[in-house]
Each structure stands twice: as C-alpha cells, then as structure tokens.
Amino acid sequence: MTTLELQNYLKAHYPKENEACEWKEFKNLKHSISGAKGEDLATYVSAIANMNGGHIVIGVKDGTLDIVGIENLHDYIPETLPHRLLGVCMNLSSEGLSVEAHTTTDTARTVWIVHIPKHLPRKPVYAHNKAWQRSGDSLIELRPEREASILAEPIGKAEDWSALICTDATLENLDPEAIRLAREEYITKHPNLAEEVAQWDNRTFLNKAKLTLDSKITNSTLLLLGKAESVHLLSPAVPRITWVLKDRDGIEQGYEHFGLPLLVSAQKVHAKIRNYKYRYMADSKLFPDEIDKYDPWIIYEALHNCIAHQDYELGGRINVVEFPDKLVFSNVGSFIPENVENVIERDAPPELYRNPFLCQAMVEINMIDTIGSGIKRIYSKLRQRFFPMPNYHIESKRVEVTIFGQILDERYAKLLAMNPELSLHDVIALDRVVKHLPSTDESLKYLRDKGLIEGRKPNVYVSASVAKATGDKAGYTKNRAFDKKYYFDLIEQAIRQHGSMNRQELDELLWKKLPDNLTDSQRKTKINNLINELSNKLKKICNKSSNTKPKWVLCEV
Structure with missing residues (x-):
C-alpha cells in the first residue's frame, strides 16, 4: 500500500483512540517495548487486555494518525514481538496476540498493528508488577471495581x-x-x-x-x-x-x-x-x-x-x-x-x-x-x-x-461416474488416496477389500478391475511395473548397441519406463536393484571402471 492507502486503511479500521485502541509514535523500539512504566508498549498491552482487548498502532502520530514510521526496529520482528510481550506481561494470553506489519511502497515507512486479546477469565494482565486499564483513551492503574469484575468472571462458560x-x-x-x-x-x-x-x-x-x-x-x-x-x-x-x-x-x-x-x-x-x-x-x-x-x-x-x-x-x-x-x-x-x-x-x-x-x-x-x-x-x-x-x-x-475447480485425476472422476452407489465415506477415503494424502491402515484395508485400490503404501492406486470398468487401462498400466526381464533386456540391448553405459545413461534409459507412481528416490533404488541383480547375480554386465564412476559393459562369456 502507498502512504495514502495505508492512511485510509488505518482511518477506516482504527479511527479513534478509546478503550480498545491506542496510537503510538514509537520511532525507536529499543526501549519502547519494555521500558518506562506507564509509557511503554507493555503497559498499554496490560491496559487494553484488561478491558476487552483491542489494538495498538505503532509508527503513527499520537492524536493525528499521520504515518511517521518506525525508524529503529532494534532486534524485533513481527514474529518475535508477541513472545517478548508474553514474557513481560504476566497472564497475557497468546491466543489472538499478533502483529500486523505494513510498509508503504512509496516512502518505505513501517507501521505495526499489535492485536491484543482480552484477558483470560479471573486473570488480570500485569506489566511492571501492576495491572493497568483504560478509562476512555487514558491509561490508569486497574481500579478496584474493575479488578473485582475480572476476578468474579465465570470460568468454563x-x-x-x-x-x-x-x-x-x-x-x-x-x-x-x-x-x-x-x-x-x-x-x-x-x-x-x-x-x-x-x-x-x-x-x-x-x-x-x-x-x-x-x-x-x-x-x-x-x-x-x-x-x-x-x-x-x-x-x-x-x-x-x-x-x-x-x-x-x-x-x-x-x-x-x-x-x-x-x-x-x-x-x-x-x-x-x-x-x-x-x-x-x-x-x-x-x-x-x-x-x-x-x-x-x-x-x-x-x-x-x-x-x-x-x-x-x-x-x-x-x-x-x-x-x-x-x-x-x-x-x-x-x-x-x-x-x-x-x-x-x-x-x-x-x-x-x-x-x-x-x-x-x-x-x-x-x-x-x-x-x-x-x-x-x-x-x-x-x-x-x-x-x-x-x-x-x-x-x-x-x-x-x-x-478445487477441476478434475485432478481422471480415474477417480470416472470411478465416481460409473459407481454412483459408493457411499460418501467411500468417496472421501478414495479421494485421500488419489491425492496422496495420509490414510490410515484401516481405511486402506477397507478400500482394498472393496476392490477399489491396490499397491503398497505409499504407492496406492486405483485397482485393475476399476480401471478396466472405467476404461483407464492405459493409466493403470503406467502404475504397474513391467517384468524384470523387460528391464534386463533394455539394459543389455543398449550396452550391446553402444559398447558401454554409465549410470547417468542407464538412468535416462529406464527412468520414464518405470511406474508413474514411483518417487525419484524410489526410481533410483529400483535402477540400483536392477543393475546389482544383472551384474552380481546373473553376471550379465560388468563394471570396467571405478565404483564411484561405473562403466558397464557386457561380461565376456
């Protein structure tokens, strides 16, 4: 927001000082947060909290709301100021305590709005070992009648x-x-x-x-x-x-x-x-x-x-x-x-x-x-x-x-269209699966028993029978692994054609041929397993270089 836009925003939402609102210039926050008793931010927080909660606008002229900006934030940021206030204001609730920060786009002036929650039942808020309150827009020590009112508040209702x-x-x-x-x-x-x-x-x-x-x-x-x-x-x-x-x-x-x-x-x-x-x-x-x-x-x-x-x-x-x-x-x-x-x-x-x-x-x-x-x-x-x-x-x-304003998974959409008898409970459980959101073992077992899903956590997908019924055989096949022999033949054929293959080249060869539902980490592990089995167990390929930079060739028979 520009200075004018921010000024209008503040006038619209914090138009006057009263029991719930205070304007403070506070150009330097070093000693303004917890400093002079009766003048610092902590005192005003105590006073406003002991009424019905409210706001303190910092970085504006007291009395006019003109934007002057905070010039020295010291070591405070909007995220840490509430924690500091909780440390110096006894009984202050963290629920609803926050700082709304604005910096003007044309003059780079910073204004903070501190949102202060109402005191907790029967717990006056203290600053400098005293409880404070507002009387109109004035700051005074907590009056006995106000304190009695707070201490008599019902708890739990x-x-x-x-x-x-x-x-x-x-x-x-x-x-x-x-x-x-x-x-x-x-x-x-x-x-x-x-x-x-x-x-x-x-x-x-x-x-x-x-x-x-x-x-x-x-x-x-x-x-x-x-x-x-x-x-x-x-x-x-x-x-x-x-x-x-x-x-x-x-x-x-x-x-x-x-x-x-x-x-x-x-x-x-x-x-x-x-x-x-x-x-x-x-x-x-x-x-x-x-x-x-x-x-x-x-x-x-x-x-x-x-x-x-x-x-x-x-x-x-x-x-x-x-x-x-x-x-x-x-x-x-x-x-x-x-x-x-x-x-x-x-x-x-x-x-x-x-x-x-x-x-x-x-x-x-x-x-x-x-x-x-x-x-x-x-x-x-x-x-x-x-x-x-x-x-x-x-x-x-x-x-x-x-x-959502569109279909995220065609198989899921076709499943709903073809199976109107599914309960809302079934649909919600299946929705979590197709979005890869956490599902309980009990929920997955329920869907699996109904024939709606297959696969192991976390790679669960619509089952073959459902895919067939909804015409999604191609999508289903993408999630199913080919037979190992298919991958072995690909590797051997590529090495035979090029003479040798390094690991990056083998990754490029196999990557897109692995099931779509595997993560990158799982794809790397799968390729590792294929290479290890083809070299160590079947003795079909051999490494003619180092372990860190392997160069795979066909083994001599």
Whole structure:
C-alpha cells in the first residue's frame, strides 16, 4: 500500500483512540517495548487486555494518525514481538496476540498493528508488577471495581460474542441496502411470510429475523448489516474479507479488501471470483460437455461458513485466495467439531457452536444452510460433479478449506461416474488416496477389500478391475511395473548397441519406463536393484571402471 492507502486503511479500521485502541509514535523500539512504566508498549498491552482487548498502532502520530514510521526496529520482528510481550506481561494470553506489519511502497515507512486479546477469565494482565486499564483513551492503574469484575468472571462458560449488545449503536448505523437485501433473503427462506414482511418496519423485521435482541443492536447486527463507517463499534474485532488473486506459482496478481456490511461484501467477493466454464474430458460420454468451474452455492456456503464461525475476538480477517484451479478460504479460530469427519458422519447438528446468535441469524436470512448440514452438502455436490473433495487444513487458531475447480485425476472422476452407489465415506477415503494424502491402515484395508485400490503404501492406486470398468487401462498400466526381464533386456540391448553405459545413461534409459507412481528416490533404488541383480547375480554386465564412476559393459562369456 502507498502512504495514502495505508492512511485510509488505518482511518477506516482504527479511527479513534478509546478503550480498545491506542496510537503510538514509537520511532525507536529499543526501549519502547519494555521500558518506562506507564509509557511503554507493555503497559498499554496490560491496559487494553484488561478491558476487552483491542489494538495498538505503532509508527503513527499520537492524536493525528499521520504515518511517521518506525525508524529503529532494534532486534524485533513481527514474529518475535508477541513472545517478548508474553514474557513481560504476566497472564497475557497468546491466543489472538499478533502483529500486523505494513510498509508503504512509496516512502518505505513501517507501521505495526499489535492485536491484543482480552484477558483470560479471573486473570488480570500485569506489566511492571501492576495491572493497568483504560478509562476512555487514558491509561490508569486497574481500579478496584474493575479488578473485582475480572476476578468474579465465570470460568468454563463460553460467552457468545455475537449476541452482545452494542450499546453505542442505533438503526442509523445500519446500511439501508444491506437491510433491503436481508429482507429479500428472508422472504426466500420464508416465502409464506412475504406479504407480512412487506408490512414490517425495519425494527420489527430485524427482531423477526433474529438480527437484533429485543430491538437492541448486537454485534451480529453490525457484522451483517452495519455501515462501513460503523466498524469502530465492533473493535477489537476486524470484520473484513480480503480477496487475493494469485497465479499458478503463488505470485499475487491483485487483491481487494471488503468490510461492513458482510452480507453485501460476501456478494462482492463472489463477483470477483472468475467462474469460467470448465470442459470435461472430450473423449468421455460419462460427463456433460461443460459446467461452471465452481458451483455458486458452494462458493457462498464456504464463504458464509467463514463469516459464521470466525473468532472475531482474535482480531483476524477472512481470506479468499483465488488460484487458476482452486479457491482457498480461511478464517481464524479453532474448529470446534475437531475434524470434518465428525461433521459429515453425524446425523444431527453439533451441540456447540461459536457465534450461535450469528449462526441463527444467518440461517434466517438464507446465508447458511440448516445448521449442521452445509459442509456435508458441499461434499455431496462436489461428488455429483465428479470433482475432488475439499481439503481441510485445521490448526489451533485457523481453519482453511480448499475447493478445487477441476478434475485432478481422471480415474477417480470416472470411478465416481460409473459407481454412483459408493457411499460418501467411500468417496472421501478414495479421494485421500488419489491425492496422496495420509490414510490410515484401516481405511486402506477397507478400500482394498472393496476392490477399489491396490499397491503398497505409499504407492496406492486405483485397482485393475476399476480401471478396466472405467476404461483407464492405459493409466493403470503406467502404475504397474513391467517384468524384470523387460528391464534386463533394455539394459543389455543398449550396452550391446553402444559398447558401454554409465549410470547417468542407464538412468535416462529406464527412468520414464518405470511406474508413474514411483518417487525419484524410489526410481533410483529400483535402477540400483536392477543393475546389482544383472551384474552380481546373473553376471550379465560388468563394471570396467571405478565404483564411484561405473562403466558397464557386457561380461565376456
């Protein structure tokens, strides 16, 4: 970003100093992180954490937000600063503690945004052996009443952030276009109420759609319907979707940020995605000629799931990264069901959700499927298209899902087309095999017993019977080794023709004739074994040079 772009970005997301936000110049970080009590970063981290968490913008003018830049980072980098803060701020949580770094492209000025999590239940955060707090935009020592409030917090009962009342918000903070769109989607979800909805004023509609709580604006109301300029009311949350376009090598080609209202922003992100037509295999009668590369419903479901299950208290953003052949969606927060299999295999919605109030509101305005069934339906729709299943990458604080926009393995696609009776469990297990993802011995045994795969770990592939049934005999043959005699004859014939062969020449001779599913290391081992057997056991070829630079000739009889 240029200086002007970064300035606008900061003004949009951190527009004023308050209990959740502080601007600091801090040109030299050497003594600014843990230095003078009441003035250093550690003190402000303690104060903001002891409220509801928030952000500290470093490298800007205090009071004006003008960008001055950090001139001396000392030995700090964004990755190590959180660790340093954990060392000087007792009880500070690592969950959600992060540094967002920006350097302007025109003036090379560096700005850091420190994202600070809320204190843990019953654990005030200390700096310099004192607990601090905010009073408006002022820094003070922790008041007894605030300390008592923290120490009295319940442990183990999860608070629904999405249902919290935003006391400073009114209907004036909501976007009229977003409300209109929400009405349309509510009628789509509840067509029998269309005439009634037309008679409701906005206050009544928001209550009926479960977007407000007793006519009070909630965090969910602002997330979905809030005006862009009302984003500060949700601080320390950063309600933002970033769309990034990358080429096949992962090089960024473009990006765009989308903020409130997220109901409208989701549609704008969807419109950015290049959903070209995809042509199936031309020689196959099993598939239609062409379809959209991505099912629009799947795009919306994946994106809306990110909105619904984002942990907004961590201060992260939702990312949608578009590659030529796939879409990667990610959001911050743990995956409460622990793994995708738990979601797919159960027949009832999970007992626990993050943001239950938000999820219910999104169901009402047709943003997500009936609670608990969306992910399973994504899998089923991809199976119907004969496309790969989604890839889920789940970390402790982040969930990433990849949706593919093309067939990766023709044998797999033909297998799905020819065997519609396969269960979703079978398809998912087979999908892991064709992607060379880790599979349990139990899963591989199950697929092998059903005659779907053969081969040994890690080189497992679609079995001969399935390949034959789906017309993929050539692809199957590529994964099967030829008889040893075939390779021996090749070696002897080449040596007879050229007089001698070195190891590199033998590699070039045999490399592409070995099964396609062997790795480079396995190919080298295979060639070693062939040479050793042909020379030591069969005595057909001999080395007329050194062991380090062998020169193979036919042995004299």
